[in-house]
């Protein structure tokens with residue numbers, strides 16, 4: 001099944017054939033408290049305290065909240081504001097390694113997930129600090145707890161990895177198919193569903209075959225290859241492509257009876273339950289023409305990006321931009337001291353010549369953006385409204401349905417900064433709605 005709209009960007013999956021390499025232990029890590037959507041946890045360690053790998057550094061502050069954990073054993077050196085990938089410095093725990101890399105004493109596997117209740121599985125997943133590893137970083141246990149009035153009958157695993165440079169999910173599926181499949185099984189049990197579908201773009205046939213071979217006989221899990229088309233990995237488009245179900249405007253996947261999880265998240269759920277290991281590391285694709293040795297790297301959460309790049313041979317002289325994530329939806333980094341987070345799927349380093357240097361020009365009404373928008377929006381008009389500060393009119397054009405995929409900007413002949421327009425437009429629109437509500441009450 002195909003979704004309408006979307007684009008076919010140039011693919012640069014330079015690292016698709018590169019087996020994951022493990023980064024050696026560092027002397028220092030910086031673990032930001034805020035790493036997911038929701039409320040950051042509260043710090044529960046003190047300066048000078050010794051910690052084991054996997055020991056919680058924070059405790060959750062509410063339901064939509066999870067802990068962060070020590071990426072190795074050592075001592076808490078400092079608790080202060082440190083550079084954060086989102087721009088502004090944020091509270092973080094700095095840990096100096098003792099070189100032992102010893103797991104925290106409380107770490108122990110929980111046995112076969114088939115013997116555990118759904119409630120117990122969700123608690124283990126919450127305590128392991130699990131969030132969506134595809135980039136959105138929404139706490140996994142919350143997604144697994146839909147309200148009673150929204151019954152869910154299907155789990156979908158997102159293995160699309162439609163961002164043009166990223167290959168971390170591809171490697172996870174190829175290198176750990178049995179663990180991913182067991183992870184899917186335990187997610188199905190936690191959610192109370194009997195059926196799961198895995199969606200993979202058809203540029204990763206080998207990953208699909210590996211998963212099919214590893215499918216446990218007692219589980220109804222089907223693997224589907226989908227057209228390679230951006231943004232195939234968007235939850236709403238993946239659901240439509242696999243089931244023809246449509247998530248209502250402004251709704252969530254659970255409104256169409258579905259929960260979507262990333263394949264990397266399934267692997268980490270397996271590790272949390274089977275091995276008792278909290279989320280302290282993940283696979284990161286380090287790529288682009290400005291990095292000397294592109295690679296898929298197993299990186300501890302809290303590793304400064306400069307160290308990861310050094311491990312991959314360093315930058316070439318003419319680096320123009322370093323991006324966390326992919327080129328379509330990633331976040332540009334201004335400080336290479338910022339650390340890898342749970343949701344960091346890639347570090348993309350582009351040379352100057354690959355960066356568009358010129359200013360956006362006025363809209364020429366070519367209509368390319370309208371054809372490309374997978375949400376059936378009218379990006380050209382939305383962009384003009386933002387430019388003219390007509391934020392109150394954005395509701396009529398459903399700006400809140402924009403998933404910020406960047407397809408419109410990719411095809412725009414005038415190189416207009418449409419996604420930046422829409423990020424600002426959404427904030428201003430929400431402000432406008434708040435003011436309206438305030439004047440009514």
Ligand code: SF4
Pocket residue numbers: 372373374375376377378379401402403404405406407408409418419422
């Ligand atoms: S960024 Fe928003 S407006 Fe542009 S194509 Fe994606 S969904 Fe449509």
Ligand code: SF4
Pocket residue numbers: 362363364365366367368369370379380383408411412413414415416
């Ligand atoms: S693609 Fe760009 S130039 Fe063309 S209509 Fe859309 S905003 Fe205007």
